Amino acid sequence: MPVAVAGSIALTLSAVPAHAATTDAAPLSVPRTFAATAASVPRVAALPAVRVTTETAPATYTVQRGDTVGRIAARFGLRTNDVLALNGLGWSSTIYPGQVLKLSAAAAPAPAAPAPTPSTGTYTVQRGDTVSAIAKRHGITTNAVLSANGLGWSSIIYPGQTIRIPGAAAPAASVPAPAPAPAPAPAPNTSAGGSHTIAAGETISSIAKRYGVTTNAVLSANGLGWSSIIYPGQTIKIPGSAPSVPGLTAEQVANAQLIVRIGRELGVSDRGIAIALGTAMQESSLRNVTFGDRDSLGLFQQRPSYGWGTAAEVQDAARATRVFFGGAGDPNGSRTRGLLDIPGWESLTFAQAAQAVQISAYPDAYARWEASAHSWLAALG
DSSP states (O other): OOOOOTTTOOOEEOOOOSSOOOSSSOOOSOOOOOOSSGGGSOOEEOOOOOOOOOOOOOSEEEOOTTOOHHHHHHHTTOOHHHHHHHTTOOTTOOOOTTOEEEOOTTSOOOOOOOOOOOEEEEEEOOTTOOHHHHHHHTTSOHHHHHHHTTOOTTOOOOTTOEEEEEEEOOOOOOOOOOSOOOOOOOOOOOSSSOEEEOOTTOOHHHHHHHHTSOHHHHHHHTTOOTTOOOOTTOEEEOOOOOOOOTTOOHHHHHHHHHHHHHHHHTTOOHHHHHHHHHHHHHHHSSOOOSOOSTTOBTTTTBOGGGTSOOHHHHTOHHHHHHHHHOSTTOTTTTSSOOGGGSTTGGGSOHHHHHHHHHOOSOGGGGGGGHHHHHHHHHHHO
16 A cells, blocks of 8 residues: 555555555455456545554564564564574474563563584485474575585575584484485586586575576576476576675575566666565565465565466566566556556655555655665675
C-alpha cells in the first residue's frame, strides 16, 4: 500500500503484493483481477495507508502465545532472517510460549552446560544431509558452518562434498563412509574469467565453488536460472571474481551486479536501480533465497500465488529483476506492475517507489537502505 504523505498523495493500486505481510491486521492490499483488456477492468483506488509502529528492540524477548518469529521481528523493526540467525533457528524451526529469544547480538548469552573440548575438523556430506542437521550433530550453530565454508542460506551441498566444521564438539557416531569416490579431475586454472566444460556429476554450485565464485555469478554469466539443466560436455562461462564492496558478501555483490546490469540494459535511471538494490536488500538481504514468508521466494520475495511467476521463475534472479523493473520488457506482461509502470514514480520518495511495487505491510522499511543502495551503485558502476 502507498505511504501517506502531506497533501494526501494517493497512488492508483492495480498491483499485487510481491511478498506476504507478517502482521495480524487484515490484508492491506487488494489483489488485481486481470481481464483481456485494461479498459474493461475498473481500477481500485488505494486503501488508506496503515502505518505499523515498531518498538525499540530489547536484548531478549519472551515468546507469547500466538507469536511467530516474523511478527516478533516486525514488532521491533528487525529482519526475520536476523532474528533466526541470532537464535540459531531455521525457517522450519518451532518456537513456543515462554521461550526466550535474543534480539540483540550484545545480549548476554544464557548460561550453558560445559561444552566438550572444541576441535576443528571436516565432514563429508552424506545423502540426505542438510547444513542445519550437520551443525546440530556437531553441537554448533548453522551460521557457524555456513560462515566457515563461505556458504549462504541458499547454497546447495551435495553428497561427497567435504565441509569444514569450526570449533566443533566431538561429533556423534557418524554414518559409515561411502566407498571412495573416483579421483577428481585435475584442478582448473582459476584465474579471473574463462570457461569450463561440464563433467558427469557436476552441478553449477560445485563448479562455482571450484573456481571461487558464487553460484549466482555463474548462473548470471550464462543466462541460467535455478531450474536450468546442464549436461556433460556443455561449456559454460566462468566469470571473474566479483569486486569487493564494503559491507557486502561475494554473493550479495554478484546479485547487486546483476540488478545493475539489467537496469542498465533496460535504460533505468541510477535512482531506479538504487531503488531496486534497496528493495532486494530489505526483502532478501540481497540473496536469491529459496524460502520466505508464506510462498514468497527469491531476491524480491515475489509470490507465485499472486501472479509474479512460478516458483522457479521468481527464483530466477535475472527474470525476477526484470519483473521488478517492469515496463515494456516485463516477462509478466500486464499481470503485475513494476517500477517503470508506476505513474510518476520518479517524484516519489525512495520508500514510496519501492512500496508501490512491493505492497508491503511495512512501507517505511525500504528507506533505511537508500544511502547504502546509492553507495553500492557507485562502487559497481
